[in-house]
Amino acid sequence: MTVFLTALALLALGWGLRLPVRLVALMLAVLWAATLLAHLVLPEGHALARALGGDARVWGAVGVVAALAFGYRHGLLALRNRAMPAPEASGKGAFSDAELDRYARHIVLREVGGMGQRRLKEARVLVVGAGGLGSPALLYLAAAGVGTIGVIDDDTVSSSNLQRQVIHTDARIGMPKVFSAEAAMKALNPYITVRPYNRRLTEAEAPVLFADHDLILDGSDNLDTRYMVNAAAVAAGKPLISAAITQWEGQISLYDPARGAPCYACIFPERPADGLAPSCAVAGVMGALPGVIGALMAVEAIKEITGAGEGLRGRMLIYDALYGESRQIALRRSQSCPVCGG
Numbered sequence: 399m400t401v402f403l404t405a406l407a408l409l410a411l412g413w414g415l416r417l418p419v420r421l422v423a424l425m426l427a428v429l430w431a432a433t434l435l436a437h438l439v440l441p442e443g444h445a446l447a448r449a450l451g452g453d454a455r456v457w458g459a460v461g462v463v464a465a466l467a468f469g470y471r472h473g474l475l476a477l478r479n480r481a482m483p484a485p486e487a488s489g490k491g492a493f494s495d496a497e498l499d500r501y502a503r504h505i506v507l508r509e510v511g512g513m514g515q516r517r518l519k520e521a522r523v524l525v526v527g528a529g530g531l532g533s534p535a536l537l538y539l540a541a542a543g544v545g546t547i548g549v550i551d552d553d554t555v556s557s558s559n560l561q562r563q564v565i566h567t568d569a570r571i572g573m574p575k576v577f578s579a580e581a582a583m584k585a586l587n588p589y590i591t592v593r594p595y596n597r598r599l600t601e602a603e604a605p606v607l608f609a610d611h612d613l614i615l616d617g618s619d620n621l622d623t624r625y626m627v628n629a630a631a632v633a634a635g636k637p638l639i640s641a642a643i644t645q646w647e648g649q650i651s652l653y654d655p656a657r658g659a660p661c662y663a664c665i666f667p668e669r670p671a672d673g674l675a676p677s678c679a680v681a682g683v684m685g686a687l688p689g690v691i692g693a694l695m696a697v698e699a700i701k702e703i704t705g706a707g708e709g710l711r712g713r714m715l716i717y718d719a720l721y722g723e724s725r726q727i728a729l730r731r732s733q734s735c736p737v738c739g740g
Contacts, residue, residue, distance in 0.1 A: 404670070419598060507706075521545055523614070528624065529553070532615075532692065533579070538692075539700075541586055547583065637657070637702060638652070639698050644683060645683055648687055649714055650698065651715070658711075660735075661738040662737075712728065713728060714726065714729055
């Protein structure tokens with residue numbers, strides 16, 4: 399009776415503290431082993447042995463039954479896991495039934511369809527920055543079924559990020575942003591491949607990295623990186639979707655001199671004077687604004703990959719959230735651009 403009461407107490411403790419099942423099972427196993435050992439070591443008729451049941455054969459049988467039950471349960475779980483189909487790897491190949499159901503709303507769109515969804519699955523997109531703009535862009539690219547998504551960033555998640563960087567969570571404060579983003583994207587869509595690059599993009603690495611992707615999205619928060627990303631995209635002949643935000647306003651365009659559109663340096667040949675383009679940390683930013691512009695980046699990426707509609711190649715969209723206004727500006731290549739040569 400003493401052993402059974404102790405076992406019930408351990409079960410109640412595990413339930414009350416929400417302990418893992420394996421830990422509770424381990425405590426019960428220790429209790430059983432101690433009881434059996436007491437019967438084997440103590441002389442026959444000892445008071446403690448009688449209090450614990452008085453017969454080692456009974457406790458041996460209890461252990462055998464428990465082991466059989468555990469083995470049976472473990473075997474069932476193993477068979478069930480083998481029977482469940484694993485998510486198909488991204489890339490070429492037919493869609494699984496689960497993928498067809500997941501992307502059904504895309505497939506019924508005339509402008510996307512099955513061919514467009516296949517292009518998304520086979521696409522390789524690199525996102526520079528996993529912050530305010532990268533957060534919604536990465537989530538929507540993952541949800542859309544872009545087969546391979548690279549993300550490069552050297553920062554870690556901080557509390558001040560969570561006002562706008564929705565791909566991260568409070569529980570992941572201190573984690574490198576690329577790994578936090580990877581966890582969120584894989585949780586959203588297990589049928590994609592995520593390539594996290596936990597480092598700052600450099601001029602030496604950019605050409606190799608860009609060559610391995612079809613489309614570049616720049617959500618970086620500093621001008622040096624933007625100019626470097628633009629130069630690398632021009633050299634690689636890759637289309638670049640670049641966006642920027644500050645306070646209540648955002649802008650986005652698709653830069654692609656290889657196909658007749660201007661590059662970023664055509665439009666912004668010189669860095670603005672100090673203080674004219676302060677960072678979000680200095681000037682502030684309305685939390686939902688990166689969500690609007692970042693989602694637009696994903697929209698333009700999906701259109702570019704599938705060929706749907708008309709993208710922002712040669713146009714800049716400017717959105718003023720404070721007054722609910724948007725406007726477009728036509729962009730032209732600069733004949734004197736030192737990056738793309740006009």
